[in-house]
Structure formats: C-alpha cells, structure tokens
Amino acid sequence: MNWAETLRAGAEAVRAHRMRSLLTMLGIVIGIASVILTVGFGQGAQDKVRDQIDALGSNLLIVSPGSSTDSGGMRGGFGSATTLTLDDATAIADRTAAPDVSRVAPTTSTSTAVTAGETNWTTSVVGTTTDWLDVRARTLTSGRFFTDDELASGAKVVVLGPDTASELFSFGSPVGQTVSIGGQQLTVIGVLDSSGSSDSGSTEDDQAVVPISTAKALSGSTSGAVSTIYVEAASSGTLSAAYQEVQSLLATRHGVTTAEADFSISTQESLVETANSTNKTLTVLLTGIAAISLLVGGVGVMNIMLVSVTERIREIGLRKALGATPSVIGRQFLVEASMLGLAGGVVGILVGVVGSWVLPPLIDQPVTLSLLATVAALLTALALGVGFGVYPASRAARLTPIDALRSE
Amino acid sequence: MSEPIIQLDGIRKTYRSGTLEFEALCGIDTAISEGEYVAVVGPSGSGKSTLMNILGCLDNPTAGSYLLAGEDVSTMTEAQLAEVRNRRIGFVFQQFNLLASLPAWRNVELPLVYAGVPRHVRRERAVAALTRVGLADRTENRPGELSGGQQQRVAVARALVTEPAMILADEPTGNLDSRSTADVLDLLDELHDAGRTIVLITHEKDVAERAGRNLVISDGQITSDNPTARAGVSA
Ligand SMILES: Nc1ncnc2c1ncn2[C@@H]1O[C@H](COP(=O)(O)OP(=O)(O)OP(=O)(O)O)[C@@H](O)[C@H]1O
Ligand SMILES: [Mg+2]
Numbered sequence: 001m002n003w004a005e006t007l008r009a010g011a012e013a014v015r016a017h018r019m020r021s022l023l024t025m026l027g028i029v030i031g032i033a034s035v036i037l038t039v040g041f042g043q044g045a046q047d048k049v050r051d052q053i054d055a056l057g058s059n060l061l062i063v064s065p066g067s068s069t070d071s072g073g074m075r076g077g078f079g080s081a082t083t084l085t086l087d088d089a090t091a092i093a094d095r096t097a098a099p100d101v102s103r104v105a106p107t108t109s110t111s112t113a114v115t116a117g118e119t120n121w122t123t124s125v126v127g128t129t130t131d132w133l134d135v136r137a138r139t140l141t142s143g144r145f146f147t148d149d150e151l152a153s154g155a156k157v158v159v160l161g162p163d164t165a166s167e168l169f170s171f172g173s174p175v176g177q178t179v180s181i182g183g184q185q186l187t188v189i190g191v192l193d194s195s196g197s198s199d200s201g202s203t204e205d206d207q208a209v210v211p212i213s214t215a216k217a218l219s220g221s222t223s224g225a226v227s228t229i230y231v232e233a234a235s236s237g238t239l240s241a242a243y244q245e246v247q248s249l250l251a252t253r254h255g256v257t258t259a260e261a262d263f264s265i266s267t268q269e270s271l272v273e274t275a276n277s278t279n280k281t282l283t284v285l286l287t288g289i290a291a292i293s294l295l296v297g298g299v300g301v302m303n304i305m306l307v308s309v310t311e312r313i314r315e316i317g318l319r320k321a322l323g324a325t326p327s328v329i330g331r332q333f334l335v336e337a338s339m340l341g342l343a344g345g346v347v348g349i350l351v352g353v354v355g356s357w358v359l360p361p362l363i364d365q366p367v368t369l370s371l372l373a374t375v376a377a378l379l380t381a382l383a384l385g386v387g388f389g390v391y392p393a394s395r396a397a398r399l400t401p402i403d404a405l406r407s408e
Numbered sequence: 409m410s411e412p413i414i415q416l417d418g419i420r421k422t423y424r425s426g427t428l429e430f431e432a433l434c435g436i437d438t439a440i441s442e443g444e445y446v447a448v449v450g451p452s453g454s455g456k457s458t459l460m461n462i463l464g465c466l467d468n469p470t471a472g473s474y475l476l477a478g479e480d481v482s483t484m485t486e487a488q489l490a491e492v493r494n495r496r497i498g499f500v501f502q503q504f505n506l507l508a509s510l511p512a513w514r515n516v517e518l519p520l521v522y523a524g525v526p527r528h529v530r531r532e533r534a535v536a537a538l539t540r541v542g543l544a545d546r547t548e549n550r551p552g553e554l555s556g557g558q559q560q561r562v563a564v565a566r567a568l569v570t571e572p573a574m575i576l577a578d579e580p581t582g583n584l585d586s587r588s589t590a591d592v593l594d595l596l597d598e599l600h601d602a603g604r605t606i607v608l609i610t611h612e613k614d615v616a617e618r619a620g621r622n623l624v625i626s627d628g629q630i631t632s633d634n635p636t637a638r639a640g641v642s643a
Binding site: 005315318320323328398400403 | 468486487490495501519522523524
C-alpha cells in the first residue's frame, strides 16, 4: 500500500467518523487557540509597559522626593514630601558639579481646571523649563514650545497635550487661542505630539505645560519645591556616572548620606525592571493557564484517540486477516492522527490569530502573537494526537489477528 | 494423490487465562491435499475453530509443526504471514466480519489493496467477484443494507477475489436460512470444481455430506477421518 493510497484511506476514515473527528479537532483547536491568546495577552501587556517607559525619553534619570530604601521600587509617594527644590535642579545642571548631565527639567504638577470658552477640562498643569521638551523626548504637532525669555518673565503661555487640545478645542487649531487657568488668561502657543505610548488614556497626552515661573504664579506658591526633576545623561554610556553625580550632589545639598536619602532616583531600566517583575507574575499565571488548557485539550485528544482505536481493534484484526502488515496498520493510524492533528492545529492557529485581531479593541488590551508559543502548541497537540493514536494502534497491530478479531 | 498443501504434525494449542490452562487441541496430525474439499465436524467446544484459525495463520499453535505448501509457518515473519494470508488464503467467517462503513465492493477489494493491485483493476475485480456471487446489483450497498445471506455472499466474494488456492470457512452457513445456505454451498462447490482447496467447519450433517472428506474432532483430537459418498464423484 503506497502513501497516496494511505493518505486517501486516512481522509476517508476521518470523514467516515465525522463526529469523532470533529471532537478530536475541537480539543486541539481550543488548546492551541488558548495558548496563542493567553501568551499573546502576557506579551502584549509587557510590550505596552515597555512602550510607556520608552516614551518617557532616553538616557533619563527621574528624581523624586521621598526615600526608596526597599528594593521593590519607589516608596513615599510623589508630592508627599517636598524635599526637592528648584535650586537642586539648578545645582544638577551645573556642568562642573555634574559633568555627565546634559539637561535638566524640574517640574511641578497640579491638577487644575482649564477653560476654553464654555468648555471645562480638568488636567494636570505642569510647570517646567525649556529643556523639558528634549529631556522628555517630546515633539510638537503645531506651534512652538516656550522660550527662555518667556520662562524668565513668567509669560502667560501654554503648550497643550494632544488629548487636552482635542477636549478643549473640538475643531479649529488651538494655537493662538486663549484658555483660562485659575482665573488667568493664557495663550496656547503649541500642541504636543502623542507620546507614542500605546495606552490611549495616558496622562502623557493629557497635560498643559507652562513655564515653571508661570505655574508658581498660577498657584500663588512662593516655595521653590518641585515634584520631579528629570535629568538627561549625556549618553546612555554615562547614565550610571550621571546617576552617581546626581545622587552625591543632592545628598550633600540635603545634608544626608546616600543610604538615608530623602529623595529617590529611578532610571528607565529600573522602571522596566519593576514593571517586568509585576508582569512576570502575570506571565507565569497566563502561561500556567495556557499550559492547563493545552493539557485539557491534549487529554481530550488522547481520550478520543484511545477510544477510537479500541473500538477499531476488530477492524485491525480483520485487515490483518486480509493481509495488512503491522507497519501498514501503523501507517494508516499515523496518517489519520496527523490529519486530525494538523487540521485541528491549523484551525486553532486561525482562531487564535482572528482572536488577536478581534479581542484587543473589545477588552482594551493589546495581544502580541508569539511564534514560539504557536509552534510549541502546534507540536504538542500533534505529538499528543499522533502518540495516542499510533501507540495503541500499533499495539493492536501486534496482536494475532484472531485476538484482535475477538476483542470486545 | 497430489502434494499436501497442509501438513500438520502434533499441533497443540493451550489457552491460558490466569493460572487456568486449557488444552483446546492435543496433538493433531493430518494432511490435506491440493484440491480437496474437507468438512470439519464435531461437538461444540471440541476445537474446530481453534484448528481453523491455526490453518489460516490467524493464530499460532503452542506446539507442533505446520507446513503450508511445504513451508514451515512458525519460521515466517509477521510480514510474510500477512502475505500468506493475503495471497494463499480466503476466509469466510461465521460473523461475516465486513466493515460497516464501506460499500460492498470496497469490502471485497480490501485484500487487493494489501496485495498492491492498482485502483482501477481492483474495482473491476471486486465487481466481477460480486457478480459471481449474484450481487452485481448490490455493489454500492453497505453491509447494513444487506440481508444476512447477502452479507455472507459479500464475504465469500471477498474470499475469492484474490483467487486464493485455499478457502477456509468457519460455519459460513451458521447464521443463514436454508435458501441462503444452499446459495453459499453452491458457490463453494463451484470453487472446489475450479480446483480450490476448501476447508469448511459445520454442525450440519447435510452440509458435511457435500464435502469429499469429513474430519471429526472431539476434545481436541481427530477421532475419525473418512471420505464421504461424494468423494469418488469430485476428487
Ligand atoms: N481465547 C480463548 N481462551 C480460552 N479458551 C478458549 C479460547 N478460545 C477457545 N477456547 C476454548 O477452547 C475450546 C475450543 O474452542 P473452539 O472455539 O475451537 O470450539 P469449536 O469447536 O469451534 O466450538 P463451536 O462449534 O461451538 O464453534 C473451547 O472449550 C473454548 O472454551
Ligand atoms: Mg467454532
């Protein structure tokens, strides 16, 4: 019996037992689709966090008030302490004190209502310096950022985030228009481009950026406190040198040792690490679920293959009595099981891929397809189907024909 | 007398179930020549089917030697045994043993599939065999759509489609009425007239009478071995 014959016979057997074939395939389809989707969710969540962190800017050090003594990350919330001042930022910007620092952007941030005509929108009003745009790696879609002169004079100008702009001005260009913040009229001079973070509701895209002098005037504050100082290292190679310079400079200025610092410095890398350690839990959980669903699908396939072979032992006996050799029988069941496994695998991958297009908009979570997980799931399902289809069949093929014929 | 196609010496078969042993055949010595028509008779449980299964290479004897056309069966590999069953032997079982999912002609062509006969030739030969057993108009019916007698005739067609030298039939008429019994026996007579060796198991006296030789078995031993009245006529 040649391969073409065997293939035809296999396809025939699959068709002859339509229901059983469908059930076997269903197990494989569910197993593979769920592996693709669960692993895809895990990967998608990780990619999303990485995007957000990448969007912060490159070679970035983020100095926040409050200590961070535990390894878990940042403690003592933003704004809960006011140990950082504008003078700290000026000191860090000093070339001789911190040679590896290229730019510094101190920021204050308050949540305030912004009004344009009749439209009200509460957003975070960020006061900062002219270097903010470069330090945070942002660009403008229209207009311009404020100048050093405007910073020095506390000019009433504002740059809007893209989401803020579209909330306040549903049509027409916002540039040149006037908005009111805390009773003061400010002229919109520019609109930021989207931060590039895949998270649509990001605060990076919803903010109103003003000169820090203007922000102080708006809030009526006279203190020099700032909520965050963004520091850009000269290059990624000098990031750790810049880290140490900023750390020792601030410790000296605050009269503390680095061990008991009243501020914390995080790098993009440390943010990624923190995010990843959270994500690792998620990934382990999702992978576990995927593995279990593959296992359940596999057990289903095993079960159906075993039953199908068992109820066909008489057929195997008859075929042997009519002249089939054990290897012909083995091949017949191999072809049948592989056909089911492959068909189920292909449908499973299709369901997974379609799911990865259809689901993200519905649940607002990205899904990243993983080639490795897909291939691994397909191979597992094939191996299970073939293993549990062929093993009992070849065992039955080794029985004497009469024992096989008498079974049941 | 022509060459023996079957030569049995001291064939024994012991069934083991757990610690229990049962000797179904205790030393069978006989020879069957080419072209003979032998009926095996004996009480129920005497070992007739056991003997037939060994003759058909469907089962292995516990002891003794079986020469099939001069070749020792016990030295053959699985693949060689499969070929012997395929080329030399045609089986007719008491329970028909047809595949329910295949139409009649596909059941009949099965031995040809394993013999490596090309597809279009197979169909021709299967239909010819079905015509020979009087089922030319039933080639596309599945076994479930056929009467018991028709099913057994499909089984006979399957046994003769490879033109085997030997046909083994284990109570082929056990499940049939007298009309169908006559049909099947007439077919066997025809095959015998065409020179085939036929070994048939039966309980019925008149069926046994149609053979040329009667082997009586009881308790796993041959108790008598006689030519019948017809022996002179057809042998
Ligand atoms: N697989 C088996 N395991 C154990 N004992 C068996 C097995 N097959 C047959 N036997 C026993 O061997 C003896 C002979 O059985 P066999 O089927 O050859 O009888 P038989 O002559 O064909 O009977 P019948 O006319 O009823 O078909 C019986 O006693 C039976 O119980
Ligand atoms: Mg019997």
